[in-house]
Amino acid sequence: MRPVVIAACLLLLAPITDSWWASGSAVILDPRMVCKKNRRTRGRLAQICRNETGLLKEIIRGVTLGATECAHQFRTRRWNCTTQRRSMRKILMRDTRETGFVNAITAAGVTYAITRACTAGSLLECSCEKGAPPKSRRGKVLPITLPPSTVPTERWQWGGCSDNVRFGLRKSREFMDSRYRKRSDIKTMIKLHNHNAGRLAIKNNMRIECKCHGVSGSCMLRTCWWRMPTFREVGDKLRDRFEGAAKVIASNDGGSFMPESPSIKRPGKRDIIYSEESPDFCTPNMKTGSLGTEGRQCNVSSAGTDSCDQLCCRRGYKHTTVKETENCNCQFKWCCEVICDTCYVKRDIQKCL
Incomplete structure (x- = not known):
C-alpha cells in the first residue's frame, strides 16, 4: 500500500474528537468545553449541550472539517494553519486576517457538517427538504435565493432530497454565536461578522442538481433539488476573501465598525475583516504564535x-x-492480481x- 493511501486510511480511522482545534482551550472552539463552561446557562446553547447529543457530535465533525480545510488552504504559506496547539491559541487570541479566516472556516464547517447529516438522515432533529423551498406568509422564498445561472432552462419541478441548509445555518448560529450576542466590543463584532461570512460562503453558493425524466432519456421534465457546494469550493471562496480582507476599527457609536481608512470601501457581509496587522511569520515568536x-x-x-x-x-x-x-x-x-516491486x-x- 502506498504511503498516500496509508495516510488517508489513518485519517479516516482517527477519532473525530482528536481535532487539534478542539484542544480544550477557552479560545479555540471545543464543543465539549463550550458545553462544560456554559452548563448553567439557559437558551438554545444549553439545550443543544444537554439534549442534542447527535447534533453536538456533528458540530465536532464540523470543527474538524474546518481544521482540515484550513491546513489545505494555507499549506504553502508562511503561516500554514499550524497543528501546534500553543501557536494556534496565540493566533486566535489576536484579531488578524488569519484569525478571521479560522473563525470563518470553522463556522462554515459546522454548518456544512450539520446540513450533510440532515440530508443523510443521521439526525433526529431534521431531515432533507422535500419539494419547493419553504415560503413566508407573503409568498417569498426564505431565506435563500438561487443565482439565475443555476436555474435549469428546460421544464422542471422541485423534488428529490434537498440539502436542508437552513437548519445547518440556524444551529451553527445558535451554538457558535449565542455566547457573544450581548457583547458589543470590536473583537466580538469582528468574530460574529467572520462567522457569518463563513456561513454565507455556503448559503450563497448553493446550486441546483437535476434528474431527467422522459421516454428514452428525452428529458421532457427535470426533477431538481438544492445542493451545497463541495467544502473545497467553500474553502477556496473564503481564501479569496482572506486575500482581500479589510482592516476595520470601532465606530463612534460603540456598536459597529468601519474601514480603517475612509478611502476603503465598507466591507460587505461576505468579506473577512480584521483589526490587527499580522506578523510576518518568518521567525519563531510565541507571543504572536509564529513558528517561523x-x-x-x-x-x-x-x-x-x-x-x-x-x-x-x-x-x-x-x-x-x-x-x-x-x-x-x-x-x-x-x-486477478497486480504484483509490484518496491x-x-x-x-x-x-x-x-
Whole structure:
C-alpha cells in the first residue's frame, strides 16, 4: 500500500474528537468545553449541550472539517494553519486576517457538517427538504435565493432530497454565536461578522442538481433539488476573501465598525475583516504564535507563496536529497492480481535556512 493511501486510511480511522482545534482551550472552539463552561446557562446553547447529543457530535465533525480545510488552504504559506496547539491559541487570541479566516472556516464547517447529516438522515432533529423551498406568509422564498445561472432552462419541478441548509445555518448560529450576542466590543463584532461570512460562503453558493425524466432519456421534465457546494469550493471562496480582507476599527457609536481608512470601501457581509496587522511569520515568536519557516520545504521554480524567495523570507535555502519508495516493475498475474516491486527513488528538495 502506498504511503498516500496509508495516510488517508489513518485519517479516516482517527477519532473525530482528536481535532487539534478542539484542544480544550477557552479560545479555540471545543464543543465539549463550550458545553462544560456554559452548563448553567439557559437558551438554545444549553439545550443543544444537554439534549442534542447527535447534533453536538456533528458540530465536532464540523470543527474538524474546518481544521482540515484550513491546513489545505494555507499549506504553502508562511503561516500554514499550524497543528501546534500553543501557536494556534496565540493566533486566535489576536484579531488578524488569519484569525478571521479560522473563525470563518470553522463556522462554515459546522454548518456544512450539520446540513450533510440532515440530508443523510443521521439526525433526529431534521431531515432533507422535500419539494419547493419553504415560503413566508407573503409568498417569498426564505431565506435563500438561487443565482439565475443555476436555474435549469428546460421544464422542471422541485423534488428529490434537498440539502436542508437552513437548519445547518440556524444551529451553527445558535451554538457558535449565542455566547457573544450581548457583547458589543470590536473583537466580538469582528468574530460574529467572520462567522457569518463563513456561513454565507455556503448559503450563497448553493446550486441546483437535476434528474431527467422522459421516454428514452428525452428529458421532457427535470426533477431538481438544492445542493451545497463541495467544502473545497467553500474553502477556496473564503481564501479569496482572506486575500482581500479589510482592516476595520470601532465606530463612534460603540456598536459597529468601519474601514480603517475612509478611502476603503465598507466591507460587505461576505468579506473577512480584521483589526490587527499580522506578523510576518518568518521567525519563531510565541507571543504572536509564529513558528517561523526554518526547515520548511519550498519550491525553487515557483513564483507563488511557496517559492523559496517568499517562504524562506529571503534567508536562502539548502538542497537536500531524500529517498522515497514507489511501486515499480508491476505485472498483472492471472487472475486477478497486480504484483509490484518496491523501488527507491532519490529526489532533490529545497528547505529554508
